Amino acid sequence: LFKNNDLNISYLPKAYYHYVQGKNSNFLTHRYTEEDFERDVRLKNHCLKLMSNHPLYAMVEKRNAFHIVRRAFNSGIFSSTEFKKRTYEYRNLIKSYRYIVWHRRYRLYFSCIGAYQIMSIYKIVIKWIKNINLG
Numbered sequence: 009l010f011k012n013n014d015l016n017i018s019y020l021p022k023a024y025y026h027y028v029q030g031k032n033s034n035f036l037t038h039r040y041t042e043e044d045f046e047r048d049v050r051l052k053n054h055c056l057k058l059m060s061n062h063p064l065y066a067m068v069e070k071r072n073a074f075h076i077v078r079r080a081f082n083s084g085i086f087s088s089t090e091f092k093k094r095t096y097e098y099r100n101l102i103k104s105y106r107y108i109v110w111h112r113r114y115r116l117y118f119s120c121i122g123a124y125q126i127m128s129i130y131k132i133v134i135k136w137i138k139n140i141n142l143g
Contacts, residue, residue, distance in 0.1 A: 040083035045094065048076045073101035074108060077116045081124070088124035095120040 052072040059065050077095045080086060086094060099120040102113055119127045 040079055040085060042085060044083075045076070045080050045085070048079065052076060070101045070105040071107070073098040074105050074113075074116070077102055077120060078112075081116055081119055081127075084128070086124070088122065091119060091124040092122045 052069075055072065056065065056069055059068055062068075077098050080091065080095060099117055102108075102120065103117045105113060115127045115130060
């Protein structure tokens with residue numbers, strides 16, 4: 009991004025919402041789809057291409073991999089086999105991404121290597137336990 013001389017960067021001390029609107033959608037929010045997954049992968053590849061030889065390349069690569077896999081995991085749109093097929097290449101990036109709490113990293117890591125259904129159940133059980141403890 010910084011290679012583009014026409015780019016202006018500013019800081020605004022206010023929070024804004026970010027929406028993604030699909031080209032075939034009249035709604036600003038929608039359910040995550042396979043098309044969204046593919047768009048995330050293309051965006052990651054484009055971003056990393058722009059950042060080649062940048063000192064933060066490895067960190068951005070891990071962060072992007074984490075967010076792609078997390079969004080796909082939380083959406084529940086893929087079967088366990090399909091999830092592994094589409095995310096297996098990200099497994100080691102996620103495992104080594106130390107900025108995320110270990111249990112989230114490993115839940116996604118194990119999902120990438122074929123334990124998607126088990127990790128989905130694990131997530132539900134942990135959420136249920138937290139609700140019991142809070143209630």
